[in-house]
Amino acid sequence: MNRREIELAPIVHVLGARPNFVKAAPVIDALAARGAEQAVVHTGQHYDERMSEIFFTELGLPEPDVNLGVGSGSHAAQTAALLTGLEQEFTSRSPALVIVYGDVNSTIAAALVAAKLQIPVAHVEAGLRSFDMTMPEEVNRRLTDQLSDLCLVTSPEAVGHLANEGVPVERAHLVGNPMIDTLLRNLDAFDTGRVRAGLGLPARYVLATLHRPANVDAPDIAAELVGHLHGVADLADVAIPVHPRGRATLLAAGLDAHPRVHVLEPLGYIDFLAAVRGAAAVVTDSGGLQEETTILGVPCLTVRPNTERPITITHGTNRLVTFEELVPEARKALEGDDPARAERRPPLWDGQAGPRIADVVMEFLGEYGAAR
DSSP, X not given: OOHHHHHHSOEEEEEOSHHHHHHHHHHHHHHHHTTOOEEEXXXXXXXXXXXXXXXXXXXXXXXXXXXXXXOOXXXXXXXXXXXXXXXXXXXXXXXXXXXEETTSHHHHHHHHHHHHTTOOEEEEEETOOOOOTTSHHHHHHHHHHHHOSEEEESSHHHHHHHHHTTOOGGGEEEOOOHHHHHHHHTGGGOOHHHHHHHHTOOSSEEEEEOOOHHHHTSHHHHHHHHHHHHHHHTTSEEEEEOOSTTHHHHHHTTGGGSTTEEEEOOOOHHHHHHHHHHXXXXXXXXXXXXXXXXXXXXXXXXOSSOOSOTHHHHSSSEEEOOHHHHHHHHHXXXXXXOTTOOSSOOTTOSSOHHHHHHHHHHHHHHHHHHHO
């Protein structure tokens, strides 16, 4: 492409799962304010309305230009469908830049296709590392960063991870966290009282979300986790919107057998964050929820041996727990004994990450076009 062609070609955002939508909204808005031509490709990796379509409505995202509808499947089958669909899409659109988000299969597939077609790639949330290669997300994020021309970083330690892996320093840009932009923009809409009444929850409850393969795929492990969740429910009601991943296994393990466990359908963004905001504590294995609770000031117990978001521990409300630690740590959180809680926010988690990303992207495209 010459410079004029780059100016006319679209910036293509590839979105596949709930966290992608939340991160993309402020970036799309900020680029639109700068007059950028854009297109949104929804891969359909999350295909349930409450897991995808509702987020476009609630977050004010433009309707996707295309939905590839890849659906679920094994990692290999899903990624293969993504590669085929995205190659066709990029070939027909000739993007000036492909922007990918997070660490899902849609992210690595889009980065790989774009790199092979010699289309520049920008990765929002680059450099996060759990150092646990048994996690599919860790594989996805490491490979995506190696393929990316722009590594858009949400927290300072991620810059060091990229440098250690040989990513040239000029590719890395500390821009802040666009997921927090979306949270702060919608803060007044998080009506805890309305959501609590609608879901039949008491004034004091714990919110849980669990979907990681290591926690929910094996029936014996899921059963052990459910037993500890029942122990938390002995302390306070537990509300758990059940992710499609692991639903059958968790229910087979007796998740709903405790009278104070409220098994819910997946919630939209506004209702979910309203429920989080009103919770006495959160139990999760999600990455993004560690960040959201940090800003909302809600004690967060992350049922994982590691986190790619350590800043939520040093600057926020998060702590890592084993199954055996879950009940005693929940008791401490419910009693208000939460030494991990901090008043300060991580650097640049200020609601302005979207505009900073747009500035980096527009400067990059100007320089890229001038060099062609």
